[in-house]
Amino acid sequence: MLQSQVKCLAVVGLGLIGGSLAKAVKERGLAEKVIGYDRRDTEAALAVRMGVVDESAPDLVTLASRADVIVLAVPVGAVAPVLEEMKPALRSDHILTDVGSVKGEIEKAFVSVFGEMPANAVLGHPIAGSEKSGVQAANSALFENHKTILTPLPVTDSQALGVVAALWRGMGAEVLFMSVAHHDEVLAATSHLPHLIAFSLVDTLAGADDNKEIFRYAAGGFRDFTRIAASDPVMWRDVYLTNRDAVLKVLNAFDADLKKLRNAIADGDGQTLLGVFTRARAAREHFT
Template identity: 45%
Template sequence: MIDLHAAQVAARQGEQVQQRIDTLVVAGVGLIGGSFALALKRAGRVGRVIGVGRTLANLEKALALGVADEISQDIAEAAARADMVLLACPVGQMGALMAAMAASLRPGCVVTDGGSTKSDVAALYRRHLPHHLPWCVPAHPIAGSDMSGASAAQYGLYENRRVVLTPLEETLAESSETVSELWRACGAEIHAMGAAEHDAVFASVSHLPHLLAFAYVDRVAAKDNAERCFDFAATGFRDFTRIAGSHPEMWTDISLANREALLAELADYQAGLGRLAALLENGDAAGLNQLFGEARAARTRWHQQFLRRG
């Protein structure tokens, strides 16, 4: 079990306690949940991992690969034995899972998630787990990929990556520290922010790019000469469209969950396209050069910072 008393004592003494949990339940044994389990196994921070999911074939794959030590399709039964539950499924599935396990959770069992939106997930915690909120810690590991399923799980996914925590007002500090310390054991860097700020930031730098990539590939695929276009597509097309290979169900959930922020970002982007179209129509080489130069400089600054973080 999680030793919260030891964490409290260590916190008062200014020490860093090494959290270890006996039983971790991972609901959604894919890239995010599976990689979390593998990293904790390698760090010696977890005794047993129970993988829970809808698809038996994927659960059996997780078992065969050593991502999980036990598998189940009954979240309530698994949660009854858990010291921590990680909801690593699409956001649209989280409410049903919370409702199903609500009566089974023991006091002190930490419940966290890996959802890419946080305001809606916070509301789900309050709706379905109202008596368990002190041990609920909404989180978002920034380590996505276009890969999915248990075979996508990898040991080093979270090394030098960021994990954002958006604790509820009711969340105990000890619960947040437990989740933080376990993510640190995976190699991650922890940041905290409010749910609304989180959703606005990620609408801009994560969710909108995915929508644009999906929409762009769909537009090319709908062309009369689509086969010809794809035949001549090369590295630029590959790099720009990589995230269009992401999981459709997950990104449908994310898009709808963060709808308001995304609509605002889309409106701003459409205005930007209008300005670009005007520059092209007017043959404004100086304007285009300035726009491209400023964008290039901003991207270069970001990339240098990104490399330093890594």
């Protein structure tokens, strides 16, 4: 199946990512028809009204029986139950893919439902998003000039991989390939740890007696740093529960370094502070 031959693309989970993907595929003509399903009827109805999908399906079996490419865009913890529910309608010529933030857990979900990783499943993760959620926030340009990581396994069918890669490229994304384990380690460091720190910082300050006063005077730096603490709690709970080992590894390293900074402040050790800040500034300037 070539990219232009996608007849019916189905999106399960019409939130920020699923809605943005459906909208981008429709606007760019990457599939003849785009249908969707969301367990919240209101979201599905809104997606149809907004023109994000051509139609919504009444249930997962109907959706799967009509589609040739199925994108799972639900929270990581919902992937296994969704696959289980649509399993009676799944065929070996379906192409299944997903957008979940933790690839090891998605692989486990597929294996738990099918007994092994199906050849027609291509796991993926767009490195694009925002703290917003829901179809209302759908943006067809969300993936443009952003990376999408695909994590094919030895069993993955090369034609299925080609179709999924072509879809992402068609949406303007740069497609990269890496192993499941490497993906989960890299994302633990670049995304999962920063989100955890932002959630924790805002929660600590919100619990302070004078929190109104603190937030009133919060300026640009605080806003930039904590924007991601407005992200969806369910999605992020699933990320930490399912990428536990990789997150704990980088969290332990961060915890140790933070303790060094705390000690340096307590001891009036300006040299240590200057050393850390100078190295961090050079590293930050280097990657921008």
